[in-house]
Amino acid sequence: MELPKFLLADNSNYPEDIFVLHTEFPRFMINLKDDEVEWFEDLTGENEEDIATELAVLMDKAGEFYDEEMKKYE
Numbered sequence: 001m002e003l004p005k006f007l008l009a010d011n012s013n014y015p016e017d018i019f020v021l022h023t024e025f026p027r028f029m030i031n032l033k034d035d036e037v038e039w040f041e042d043l044t045g046e047n048e049e050d051i052a053t054e055l056a057v058l059m060d061k062a063g064e065f066y067d068e069e070m071k072k073y074e
Contacts, residue, residue, distance in 0.1 A: 006065040020062040026055070030062050 009019040009029070018032040027040035037059070043051055 006062060008066065008069060018066065020066055022058055022062060026051070026058075028055075028058075030059055032063060032066055035059070 003023045005022065005024055007021040007023060009021055011017070011019070016033060019029055020032060021027075021029045025041060026043060029038045029040070030036070
């Protein structure tokens with residue numbers, strides 16, 4: 001099965017939170033309410049500068065994904 005790069009998620013225990021899951025390496029979940037990130041990968045040993053740059057781009061793309069998905073509901 002081919003997974004989408006990003007998925008929207010919610011949870012009734014956190015009704016005010018908006019989660020976006022990134023399904024490719026490095027896998028993570030970001031809460032767009034407060035930009036808290038939960039990593040599903042061990043990034044130990046990775047080049048910190050390269051990873052930091054890549055992660056910043058991915059987090060921006062997660063926000064853009066959410067914005068585009070919400071436009072579809074307007």
